[in-house]
Amino acid sequence: xxxxxxxxxxxxxxxxxxxxxxxxxxxxxxxxxxxxxxxxxxxxxxxxxxxxxxxxxxxxxxxxxxxxxxxxxxxxxxxxxxxxxxxxxxxxxxxxxxxxxxxxxxxxxxxxxxxxxxxxxxxxxxxxxxxxxxxxxxxxxxxxxxxxxxxxxxxxxxxxxxxxxxxxxxxxxxxxxxxxxxxxxxxxxxxxxxxxxxxxxxxxxxxxxxxxxxxxxxxxxxxxxxxxxxxxxxxxxxxxxxxxxxxxxxxxxxxxxxxxxxxxxxxxxxxxxxxxxxxxxxxxxxxxxxxxxxxxxxxxxxxxxxxxxxxxxxxxxxxxxxxxxxxxxxxxxxxxxxxxxxxxxxxxxxxxxxxxxxxxxxxxxxxxxxxxxxxxxxxxxxxxxxxxxxxxxxxxxxxxxxxxxxxxxxx
Numbered sequence: 001x002x003x004x005x006x007x008x009x010x011x012x013x014x015x016x017x018x019x020x021x022x023x024x025x026x027x028x029x030x031x032x033x034x035x036x037x038x039x040x041x042x043x044x045x046x047x048x049x050x051x052x053x054x055x056x057x058x059x060x061x062x063x064x065x066x067x068x069x070x071x072x073x074x075x076x077x078x079x080x081x082x083x084x085x086x087x088x089x090x091x092x093x094x095x096x097x098x099x100x101x102x103x104x105x106x107x108x109x110x111x112x113x114x115x116x117x118x119x120x121x122x123x124x125x126x127x128x129x130x131x132x133x134x135x136x137x138x139x140x141x142x143x144x145x146x147x148x149x150x151x152x153x154x155x156x157x158x159x160x161x162x163x164x165x166x167x168x169x170x171x172x173x174x175x176x177x178x179x180x181x182x183x184x185x186x187x188x189x190x191x192x193x194x195x196x197x198x199x200x201x202x203x204x205x206x207x208x209x210x211x212x213x214x215x216x217x218x219x220x221x222x223x224x225x226x227x228x229x230x231x232x233x234x235x236x237x238x239x240x241x242x243x244x245x246x247x248x249x250x251x252x253x254x255x256x257x258x259x260x261x262x263x264x265x266x267x268x269x270x271x272x273x274x275x276x277x278x279x280x281x282x283x284x285x286x287x288x289x290x291x292x293x294x295x296x297x298x299x300x301x302x303x304x305x306x307x308x309x310x311x312x313x314x315x316x317x318x319x320x321x322x323x324x325x326x327x328x329x330x331x332x333x334x335x336x337x338x339x340x341x342x343x344x345x346x347x348x349x350x351x352x353x354x355x356x357x358x359x360x361x362x363x364x365x366x367x368x369x370x371x372x373x374x375x376x377x378x379x380x381x382x383x384x385x386x387x388x389x390x391x392x393x394x395x396x397x398x399x400x401x402x403x404x405x406x407x408x409x410x411x
Contacts, residue, residue: 015307090283125159126411233331246326
């Protein structure tokens with residue numbers, strides 16, 4: 001039986017999610033390193049052209065060891081054990097780390113179902129509506145004290161209203177049109193609270209597609225668009241991967257029909273497929289960080305957000321897989337919301353499109369296509385990742401400050 005956590009420490013975390021997948025990826029990688037060694041030494045292992053030269057160089061180095069080459073298998077096993085120990089140590093330290101998010105809750109302005117609209121003040125500031133993705137919590141925009149885009153904007157005189165979608169309950173029957181029309185009602189509440197002023201709508205990732213749909217359908221509510229790492233042309237880059245995701249729609253429809261939603265761990269597994277060894281690399285690094293160092297605290301804060309994802313309503317998930325990834329309807333001008341085609345060429349409000357160059361989640365060409373389609377867009381490219389543009393050490397200078405200046409100039 002597991003002993004209870006000490007009274008002065010919180011219970012251990014359950015992540016990183018899905019834990020079994022991360023452990024399996026690591027184990028298979030390390031075991032395969034040992035399994036292929038005999039074939040590599042004999043030269044019978046086929047290599048892809050991209051790796052052939054490096055493989056030949058390594059083989060020459062091993063042969064040059066002469067008698068010491070016999071010790072190589074044992075040395076390889078020691079190294080694999082060392083890496084495994086660091087990885088598991090990193091996971092254990094994360095699960096028991098004392099940090100917990102403690103950020104003051106902002107006032108609730110409006111709520112419908114599980115969707116809330118939070119008011120980041122100051123009253124009278126230039127109004128901005130922040131729209132995050134459906135599959136992650138909104139607070140990547142308000143991650144921690146001293147690392148919060150929304151609180152930074154408030155300090156710059158911008159009154160941000162943040163949409164918190166939360167996990168679907170009655171919304172399990174929602175398709176994307178249902179979510180966009182709910183967003184429209186949230187925007188109406190924000191405009192009313194702002195004395196009738198139109199909104200700059202900030203869309204992040206999946207939320208950016210909703211932001212474009214809002215601007216196309218309700219120009220009476222939107223004064224400008226700020227779009228950060230927003231996919232649009234889903235077949236512009238890595239089309240085979242996008243079509244593979246699209247092919248999951250029918251299996252998901254059968255597997256999750258009774259549940260009514262795609263579970264969090266399934267969604268996390270799809271993200272993990274973009275870089276199967278990312279968890280190994282980052283938790284190995286975390287194992288060597290001092291517990292209370294800024295780097296360690298930032299790592300835990302971000303991992304807590306990543307592991308606090310929400311399920312996706314099944315109709316919305318199927319629409320995303322089939323129509324976005326499988327058929328590239330947004331990129332071809334055929335995505336419809338409530339029967340209306342969402343065509344960015346018709347959205348004439350000033351737009352700022354920020355592209356992170358090291359984005360693993362949204363291929364840069366997919367996001368770049370949206371910047372090219374919007375008729376009144378300024379496009380910025382920053383050397384950050386998809387999540388890094390929200391919370392990285394360089395984010396305030398590279399993204400937040402430029403975003404704030406752009407919004408205030410158009411208020």
